[in-house]
Every structure is written in C-alpha cells, then in structure tokens.
Amino acid sequence: xxxxxxxxxxxxxxxxxxxxxxxxxxxxxxxxxxxxxxxxxxxxxxxxxxxxxxxxxxxxxxxxxxxxxxxxxxxxxxxxxxxxxxxxxxxxxxxxxxxxxxxxxxxxxxxxxxxxxxxxxxxxxxxxxxxxx
Numbered sequence: 277x278x279x280x281x282x283x284x285x286x287x288x289x290x291x292x293x294x295x296x297x298x299x300x301x302x303x304x305x306x307x308x309x310x311x312x313x314x315x316x317x318x319x320x321x322x323x324x325x326x327x328x329x330x331x332x333x334x335x336x337x338x339x340x341x342x343x344x345x346x347x348x349x350x351x352x353x354x355x356x357x358x359x360x361x362x363x364x365x366x367x368x369x370x371x372x373x374x375x376x377x378x379x380x381x382x383x384x385x386x387x388x389x390x391x392x393x394x395x396x397x398x399x400x401x402x403x404x405x406x407x408x409x
Contacts, residue, residue, distance in 0.1 A: 277403075278348075278400060278403060278404070281396050281399060281400045281403075282344065282345050282400060283345075284392065284396045285344075285392075285393050285396040285397045285400060286341055286344070286345060288389040288390075288392040288393040288396065289302065289341075289363055289367065289389070289393045290302050290303040291303065291389045292367060292371060292386060292389040292390045292393065293371070293383070293385040293386050293389070294370070294371040294372045294386070295371055295372050295373065295378045295379065295381050295382050295383075295386050296372045296375075296378055296381060297381060299381075299383065299385060299386070301389075302337075302367065302370050302371065305370055306333060306334050306337060306370075309329050309330035309333055309334060310330050310334045311330075312330055313328075313329070313330025313331050313334075314330070333366060333370065336362075336366060337363070337366055340359050340362050340363055340366070341359075341363070343355065343359050344356060344359035344360065344363065347359065347404075353401070353404045353405055356400070356401060356404055357401055360397045360398075360401060363393075363397075364393075364394070364397075367390065367393075371386065371390075
C-alpha cells in the first residue's frame with residue numbers, strides 16, 4: 277500500500293503545472309532546464325539564467341525522488357519527511373509561485389496535482405510513523 281501511495285505522490289508532483297500562461301508541468305520544466313543547460317555548456321556564448329537552474333534542480337529533484345521512493349523502514353521516517361519538505365520547497369520556484377503577479381492564472385491543473393501530492397505524502401508519513409517495528 278505504501279508503494280502505491282509513493283508512486284501517486286511522485287507522479288502528482290511531476291504533473292503539477294506552473295501558474296504562468298504556458299502552464300508546463302514540473303516534469304517538462306525539468307526537461308527544458310536540462311536541455312538548455314546542456315546546450316549552453318556545449319555552445320558557449322548564449323548564456324542564460326537557466327544554466328544554473330538546470331544544473332541544480334535536475335539532480336536535486338531526481339535524487340530526492342529516488343530517496344523518497346526508497347525510504348521504506350521506520351528508521352528512515354525522518355528522511356522521508358525531509359524529502360517531502362524538499363520536494364515541496366522545490367515546487368515553489370518550479371511552478372512560479374514566487375511571482376505575485378501570476379496568481380490570477382492559477383488553474384485546476386496546478387491545484388489538483390499539488391494537493392494530491394501533499395495529501396498522499398502526508399498520509400504516507402503518518403503511516404510510516406505508525407509502523408513502529
């Protein structure tokens with residue numbers, strides 16, 4: 277049961293759309309960041325701000341998702357809480373929640389996946405803390 281909740285949480289995190297006009301999911305945003313950062317490294321001369329975002333966010337999110345999915349035991353419960361907080365904090369800049377002018381573009385493709393991610397992660401954390409073996 278915990279494994280399916282983890283999969284639901286990870287998929288809903290990756291499908292959370294940004295609140296700008298384009299509304300790209302986090303998964304697509306990470307792919308764009310990685311493509312642009314590799315392109316900027318290979319073709320030196322067209323430097324943008326996405327270089328650092330691609331070099332930082334992609335390994336951070338992928339590593340956190342792997343650790344979040346592999347945390348199974350009761351003694352890894354605090355690591356699971358840390359991964360949830362880390363993913364939640366990285367969703368803030370990846371979805372554009374820091375820009376106050378974009379709040380009029382909030383749609384259900386942002387609200388539903390993010391709330392599913394938060395609820396499923398909290399249920400998973402509660403189940404992990406209850407399993408005292």
